[in-house]
Structures are given as C-alpha cells and as structure tokens.
Amino acid sequence: MTPSGSLLAATGLYKAYGPTPALVGAEFSVHPGEVVAVMGPSGSGKSTLLHCLAGIVRPDSGTVRYGARVLNELSDTERSALRRGEFGFVFQFGRLVPELTCLENVALPLRLNGVKRKPAEARAREWLERLEVTDAAAKRPGQVSGGQGQRVAVARALVTTPRVIFADEPTGALDSLNGERVMQLLTEAARETRAAVVLVTHEARVAAYSDREVIVRDGVARDMAGVA
Numbered sequence: 001m002t003p004s005g006s007l008l009a010a011t012g013l014y015k016a017y018g019p020t021p022a023l024v025g026a027e028f029s030v031h032p033g034e035v036v037a038v039m040g041p042s043g044s045g046k047s048t049l050l051h052c053l054a055g056i057v058r059p060d061s062g063t064v065r066y067g068a069r070v071l072n073e074l075s076d077t078e079r080s081a082l083r084r085g086e087f088g089f090v091f092q093f094g095r096l097v098p099e100l101t102c103l104e105n106v107a108l109p110l111r112l113n114g115v116k117r118k119p120a121e122a123r124a125r126e127w128l129e130r131l132e133v134t135d136a137a138a139k140r141p142g143q144v145s146g147g148q149g150q151r152v153a154v155a156r157a158l159v160t161t162p163r164v165i166f167a168d169e170p171t172g173a174l175d176s177l178n179g180e181r182v183m184q185l186l187t188e189a190a191r192e193t194r195a196a197v198v199l200v201t202h203e204a205r206v207a208a209y210s211d212r213e214v215i216v217r218d219g220v221a222r223d224m225a226g227v228a
Helices: 046-053 076-085 102-112 117-130 146-158 176-193
Strands: 008-017 020-030 035-039 061-066 087-090 164-168 196-200 212-217 220-223
Touching (some): 008 046, 020 061, 020 196, 035 176, 046 164, 076 087, 102 146, 117 146, 146 164, 164 176, 176 196
Parallel strands (some): 020 220, 035 212, 164 196
Antiparallel strands (some): 008 061, 212 220
16 A cells, blocks of 8 residues: 555565565655655665666566556656656766766756757756856866766756656765765755655765665665654
8 A cells, every 4th residue: 555645655566686686575655855765785675676666677566656657557658758857866976968068967857858948058057056066057077076066966856846856875976075065955955846855875974864764675675764
C-alpha cells in the first residue's frame, strides 16, 4: 500500500543483476517538500533503488508509484518525459556538457522541452543567480571550479521546477566547505518549491540536511524514522 500523502513510493522492489540481488523487497516513500537521505555501504543497493525510483531501471518485481502513475508500467517514452520535465538530477561529478557554457547547460532541460532560447536562458540566469554562480554563465564547465560546477548542476536540476530531485552523492567530489554550501542551496531551494529530494549519500554530514534517513543494507531498505 502506498503511504498516505506520499509523492513517490516503492513497495516490494526486487532487482537482480544476474545471480546477484541488488534489491530484496525494498520499500521507500517521500512526500512533497521532504528530503530523504538514502544511506548504506558501497554495494548495498542504494544507487539501484534511486535508479528504480527515477524510472531509469525497471525492477524485476514490485511497484514504484509517482502520484497516480505506476512508473514501471509506463513506456520508455513516458518515463523519459517524466525525467525531462518532472524529475531533476544531480550527480557526483555534475555531468555538464563540456561544449556548452554553464548558462547553456542550465537552459538545456528547458530547450529539450521545447522552450525557446531567450526565455530558457532568462530562466537559467535566475537559477544561476540563486545558486550564486552568475559569474560562471559565459564559461564552459572546464573553466570553473568543482564547487561552481556542482552549483551549476544543481541549477540545471531545478530549472524545470521538478517535483522530485534525485541527488546521487552530490558532494562526493567536493571539499567540505563547498559540499556544505551546495547542500544548503539545494535543500533550501527544494523546500521553497515543495520538491521532494531523494539524496543518496554515505556521509553523515550530508545526511544531516535530510528530514529522515533510509538505510539500505543487502538490498533491504529500512526507514530510520523513530528508530532509537
């Protein structure tokens, strides 16, 4: 059963790669405006859980519900449309397009959704300003620092006003100072826009920005809310 009021929820997820199980009956839910940290040791299944929740990977069995829709029953085209418009992504190394300027990178999701260049870039500038990296607008990713590049990646994730943001080790390549600032800006913006955040991390200082934690171990997800 989907938890009441949840925006995105998974029940009974099983996923194996060959003979190796990655998820074993995993359960998960997140509400609008909530930040949930998914933690666990390397190889525990936390990235597989994120990929199933985002519709990137289909589970072998179980259900992922996004609102009234069952993600694993949607076509590839329908799931791609969700990822372009209603989901935002922040990865450990940013994954910015090196040939584009930072402004063009932030505007790219809007352009892929059919927004014309000028309004897309105007919206992108607003988010670069909000993420405190307006000076990076005309530069290419290789010309900015790691901290600046990751703020640009966060701006790109937020520019479409997504309902869910998936952040996979978003500070893993940053020093502690830049990592703290990226997390502050990401969580503040998400809460203001009522976006849910699924945050995969192995760092306690990053998980501290969440509302609650889900621990994944041996493919099993355990919600730590209320656990002493």
